[in-house]
Structure formats: structure tokens, C-alpha cells
Amino acid sequence: MSKDSESQLLTARKEKVRQIRDLGINPYPNDFKRQHTTADVFADMEGLSPEVVGQTGRAYVLAGRIMSLRDFGKAAFLHIEDGWGRIQVFVKKDEIGEEAYALYRLWDVGDIIGVSGTPFVTRTGELTLLVREGFLLTKAVRPLPEKWHGLKDIEIRYRQRYVDLIANPEVREVFRVRTLLIASIRKFLDDNGFMEVETPMMQPIPGGATARPFVTHHNTLDMDLYLRVAPELYLKRLVVGGFERVYEINRNFRNEGISTMHNPEFTMLEFYMAYADYRDMMAFTEELLRTVISRTTGSTVLKYQGMELDFGRAFRRLSFSDALRAVHGFEPVMEKDRRKALAFARKRQVSVSDKDPLGKIHLKIFEQFVEPTLIEPTFVYDYPVEVSPLSRRSDAAPDTAERFEFFAAGMEIANGFSELNDPRDQEDRFRKQVEELQAGDEEAHRMDSDYIRALEFGLPPTTGEGIGIDRLVMLVTDSASIRDVILFPHQRPEQP
Numbered sequence: 001m002s003k004d005s006e007s008q009l010l011t012a013r014k015e016k017v018r019q020i021r022d023l024g025i026n027p028y029p030n031d032f033k034r035q036h037t038t039a040d041v042f043a044d045m046e047g048l049s050p051e052v053v054g055q056t057g058r059a060y061v062l063a064g065r066i067m068s069l070r071d072f073g074k075a076a077f078l079h080i081e082d083g084w085g086r087i088q089v090f091v092k093k094d095e096i097g098e099e100a101y102a103l104y105r106l107w108d109v110g111d112i113i114g115v116s117g118t119p120f121v122t123r124t125g126e127l128t129l130l131v132r133e134g135f136l137l138t139k140a141v142r143p144l145p146e147k148w149h150g151l152k153d154i155e156i157r158y159r160q161r162y163v164d165l166i167a168n169p170e171v172r173e174v175f176r177v178r179t180l181l182i183a184s185i186r187k188f189l190d191d192n193g194f195m196e197v198e199t200p201m202m203q204p205i206p207g208g209a210t211a212r213p214f215v216t217h218h219n220t221l222d223m224d225l226y227l228r229v230a231p232e233l234y235l236k237r238l239v240v241g242g243f244e245r246v247y248e249i250n251r252n253f254r255n256e257g258i259s260t261m262h263n264p265e266f267t268m269l270e271f272y273m274a275y276a277d278y279r280d281m282m283a284f285t286e287e288l289l290r291t292v293i294s295r296t297t298g299s300t301v302l303k304y305q306g307m308e309l310d311f312g313r314a315f316r317r318l319s320f321s322d323a324l325r326a327v328h329g330f331e332p333v334m335e336k337d338r339r340k341a342l343a344f345a346r347k348r349q350v351s352v353s354d355k356d357p358l359g360k361i362h363l364k365i366f367e368q369f370v371e372p373t374l375i376e377p378t379f380v381y382d383y384p385v386e387v388s389p390l391s392r393r394s395d396a397a398p399d400t401a402e403r404f405e406f407f408a409a410g411m412e413i414a415n416g417f418s419e420l421n422d423p424r425d426q427e428d429r430f431r432k433q434v435e436e437l438q439a440g441d442e443e444a445h446r447m448d449s450d451y452i453r454a455l456e457f458g459l460p461p462t463t464g465e466g467i468g469i470d471r472l473v474m475l476v477t478d479s480a481s482i483r484d485v486i487l488f489p490h491q492r493p494e495q496p
Helices: 003-022 038-045 050-055 098-104 154-159 161-167 169-191 232-240 278-297 320-325 338-347 358-369 423-438 449-457 469-477
Strands: 060-071 075-082 085-092 112-121 127-138 215-218 223-227 245-253 265-274 301-304 307-310 316-319 378-384 400-408 411-418 462-468
Touching: 038 060, 038 075, 038 085, 038 127, 050 112, 060 085, 060 127, 085 112, 098 127, 154 161, 161 169, 169 245, 169 278, 169 469, 232 245, 232 265, 232 449, 232 462, 265 278, 265 469, 278 378, 278 400, 278 411, 278 462, 278 469, 301 469, 316 320, 320 358, 320 378, 338 358, 358 378, 411 469, 423 449, 462 469
Parallel strands: 085 127, 316 378
Antiparallel strands: 060 075, 060 112, 075 085, 112 127, 215 223, 245 265, 265 462, 301 307, 378 400, 400 411, 411 462
16 A cells, blocks of 8 residues: 555545534444354354354344445445454345444444344355444554555564554464463462572672673763673572572563564573572473463474474473584584684684683574574583583583473574582683673673672572573474564664
8 A cells, every 4th residue: 555545535534523423423432342252153053054043132232443344325334353263244224224224334344343133144255244233443644555465564563563453453462372382381480389589680790691781871860881692590598598400481581682583682491490500401392382382373383494393292302512523524623722622613604702712602603504404302411611601510421411402493592501519610600601701702701799698698509591482483383583572672763
């Protein structure tokens, strides 16, 4: 629809609002009481023959948005849609009277109306409501776009999500599934003895992840605060305090790029379990994902962008070292020799810096060459300590952290580990992170002295994990972009 056409329709509809008001009618009343839904009508009439449907004489009072309108002069067929579905209604001048029908002629697609009437079945076999009374509840001044599915500018769909939801039932279904999935996660954790908690979204020290934070300022306290990049350090403080199984489904904020995989504001499940380690957490995660996906979709097999992901089978497990060795040209000596690993990365166009420690070089090689190949549900475990500042060291291999990440369809979905509970080791690692921060790494961790103090009171052996809810919803709904599963994704300002 051109801007000129849209402007003309907007003017015409505003004129209809004026005409309705001139008739002494409020185009935005609030006294109509809906008594039934479209689902009620279909449920009551299910299995009845057209003859029986027409003889029930049962009256229904519905409300919904007009999605289509076919006007035949003295009668019209409309489809109205509510939160449960869509149903056809038949408005007939002889049935509702000339005055009421004149008001009906001011209705448009997009208007929200209330109707009362009785059901019948048309010659084409469609269940329909014969309108006895009709009420305009909300006059839509802006017209719905024509052929919404054919719009190529997907940015408009994200920017005007409210119209996207009106016009595309499949988009509403994505967010219905999202809600069901989160409810299933809560039930699984509640059933396993976890307690849901809330931790600060504004923090004096951003911690719990290597990420660039957003900063704000509190006027009364006269101090800078950071939107949380993760709730981790606060949740582990609660484990120190005696809550042995805690979780939070939270909003995190990271001042990073926007892509099909990243949004600056996103949803994370983070949970902690005392007296367990990262291998226990891998087993628990497998059970959690299998159960939640089955409850949400009715199956443990997902179809994602042409790939089949079977969450019913045992998840693949791959060590970080074996994953690196599978990269073409990567030699075992490069696991210990930083100079050779750096040369290999540069030869293969991996973005590395002269200041990067060996573990970070390895991680960048892994992210570029291994991660996209991890299609089936896979745990990659035993990451370098240098890129795992909050993870417990392996007793058998001190340069290795008891950490795993979970991948599916080439995406990182979760990150978990045995928690570092040695306060001196944690303080040393914070110091190294501070050195990286001072050297220009804006994602490096800050020093958190209060968290060190909490560890000095004693954190029991604990494992924890963060699961990206948005990416998990992408998998479950076969959505190609993270912006398809976030109701209002961040975008550049709209150009005038």
C-alpha cells in the first residue's frame, strides 16, 4: 500500500469516526459484556448436522476484530477473530433493522465489534452466526495492510509487531508456544525442588559473564549502576546463604551487536544446584530439555530449518580438545604452543589479537570452525580455564575448567560448569580479568570484592547453568531469527 493510499484511507476512516459521533454514538464504548468465545460456538456445534445447528436457537454473544468483510448491499458476511479463533457472522438488514444497518455500513476491516446471534451452516458448509444485534466497540482508524504476508520489509513487521500479530496467526502461535515452554521449564524445576528467586537487574558491578554492559546513573545515590549481564553472582550468594537449589528466568542486557542470533535484551534461565558437579548438570540438562520439548510440542524430535534434531536420543558428548583436533590443519602441538596456535588462527582468517591468551585463541578457532557443525544435540566439555573465569579447575588437568556448553543446530543454547568456590583462586582470576579490561577488553570481568567475601563464608560444591530461552524457542518454533521470537526486538530509530 502506497503512502498516498494509506493517507486517503486514514482520512476516510477519521471521517467515519466523525459521522458516528454525530449520530450520538461513542465509537469507543466500554459497556459491552462478552459472554462467549468463538471456541465455545465451535465446541457446542461440533458433530451436529447443518439442520440441527440451524434449529438449536442457541444465542451467543461474541466480540472480536473484523478480519474480512463482503458487502452485498442489504446483507454482508464478515469474519471476526478473538483470542480463540475466527468465525463467520452474517449481518442482514431485514434482521437488525434499517437504522442499525446504516451504522453497520460505517464498519471496516480492523474494527472491533460485539455481536449477538444464533448459529447456522451456510450452503458452503461454514458455521456462521446470524447477527441479531451488532455493536461497534472500537473504530480502527488505521487500515490493516493488504496482503501482509507478501510484505518484503520484515523490519516493518518487527517494528509494528501489533499489526504483525493481528494479521498473522502463525506469529501469535510462536509466542503462545514460547509461553508454554517457559511454563514447562518452571514446572520441571519446581518439581525437582528448585526455588524461583529474583535478583537485581541494576548492579554496582556487572558480573557473571564476559560481556560489555549498559551503564546508567542513580541520582540519589550518585553512583553508576549497570544493567545486569547475568544474575550468576547473586544466585550463588543465595546458595552460600543456604538455598541449595535456586533458579531465575531473567532479562539480561549486553551492549553488543544485533544479529539473527543476538539481541541486546534477552531472556535467560539460570539455575544452581548444590552438592553436584558439571557432569551431574549435563545429565540434568538432558532430562530437562527432553521433558520440556516433549511437553511443549508433543514430540522429542524437532524440525529446524530443514534439519532434524532428536532430543529423545542420548546427547552427543565431545571434549573441547577433541573438537579442536577435528579442525582441518590444527595440530596437537597447538594446544600448548601459543605462537603456533596464533599463527594457525591468522592463516585461517580467525580474528585474534597479539594480546589474546592461548585459551581465547582456542575458543575463537572453536567458535569459527566447530560450532557451526554441531547440529545434533551436543555437549562440548572441559574448556580452557583462561576463558572460564567462574568455573572450577579440573583436579586432573589444572589448565582445564569443569565447564560445558550445549549446542544444537549450530547454536550455543546453554553454558554450565562446576562452580569455583575457592576464594583465593577466584580472586586471582578476577585480577587477570581486570588486567584484560585495562588492556582494552570491554567484555572482561570486573573485580567483585563482595562476591569474594561471600565465597569466604563457604559456597558448597555447586554446579550451575544458563540456558538461552530465546534460542531454545527458535528451535522449538523453527524460527530462523531471534527477532522472530522476541515480541519487540531492538531496532534502529524509524526514519521519518
